[in-house]
Amino acid sequence: MIKWKFIKLRDTGTIITGNTPPTANREYYGNDYAFIKPTDIVEGVRHVENTEERFSIKGYERYRKSLLPVNTPCVVTIGSLGKKLCLTKEPSFTNQAINAIIMNKGNDGRFIYYMMKIMLPTVKHLSSGTASGRENVSKSSFGNIKINVPPLPVQQKIANILSVYDDLIENNNHRIELLEHAAQQIFKEWFVRFRFPGYENAHFTKGMPDVWEVKRLQEFGLIETGKTPPTVESDNYSGNIMFIKTPDMHGQAFVIDTDEKLTQKGHFTQPKKMLPANSICVSCIGTGGVVAINAEPAHTNQQINSIIPYDSNYLEWLYFTCKALKSTIEMFGATGATMTNLSKGKFEGLKVIFPGETLVYRFSKITAPMINKIKVLQLQNQNLTKQRDLLLQRLMSGKLEVLQ
Structure with a gap:
């Protein structure tokens, strides 16, 4: 029988905490090396395919000691803990919210990545918090995590x-x-x-085809704003009815699963809010303009306005039309606060160019x-x-x- 042994995470290699170059100094940023931040990492996805920003050669020269080789496991240790980790696909840097482990010769980075998927609840449990209230796990605490290898x-x-x-x-x-x-x-x-x-034979006036019209979103479907069932009643939750929140929509055309689900009791607290499958969900509070289609009947929270199309043949056109409205939603949803807040009435009234049936x-x-x-x-x-x-x-x- 093969013997496994308990060791501390720091014994598998060298733990590296990332850095963020001064954003005012753009010479550190470029196209040469991936710069991984927690927002680049998608929950449950092994590799980060694209990063919002990359380092230049100057950035590499300044932070070369923090360069991570391929197959280095990276774990988010500041912010939302217990959810995000990744494995480097190319030589990469990270910011200070991530601790990475450069493997020694006795361990495989891919294995440690999979082991850390199991250990994410432990990472969250180690949070000491900060003055700002953000979850935080120190480098030393992270290195002291025991794993069986x-x-x-x-x-x-x-x-x-x-x-x-x-x-x-x-x-x-x-x-x-x-x-x-x-x-x-x-x-x-x-x-x-x-x-x-x-289009070659169409007549245009001021750059738009004559027969096209300007219409409002509410003309293409019923608009429904979601609602959150009372959370103090735990039996409203842990059922099998999707309850869509904005994080469930990120990076995918269809919502096929959700972090939380409602029970039948939770559904019947707001039965008229149920969306049929193939409704178009659009986030309008917080991060505005995230768009996805629900693959099965679902509820959403109050941050999402949804379009239930009157005609199923309009689904694809409405989906891409709503995605193109992101900047409009952010503009009309600006309240002076840091987050977008677009009401149902304003969402219904958003104007779009209708090309005809x-x-x-x-x-x-x-x-x-x-x-x-x-x-x-x-x-x-x-x-x-x-x-x-x-x-x-x-x-x-x-x-x-x-x-x-």
């Missing part, structure tokens, strides 16, 4: 097994990205650049198969994630033994 060959085999699932998930994510990009480019070509089928139907015929394929791939990823996490628990607990 097998010999390196077994670490590598376990990492190889689990990586197969993440490889498939990332491949699906790449296909999703390509499909959405393709559909969005058609939308822009037709409805933004006005190069729609037959014929073009909308034609757009749907072309893009609906792309959007439907995105949903299929997201559901596949959900299943792969469940299988991976089940296997992860068994492998890391020793219930499923891997031979050297």
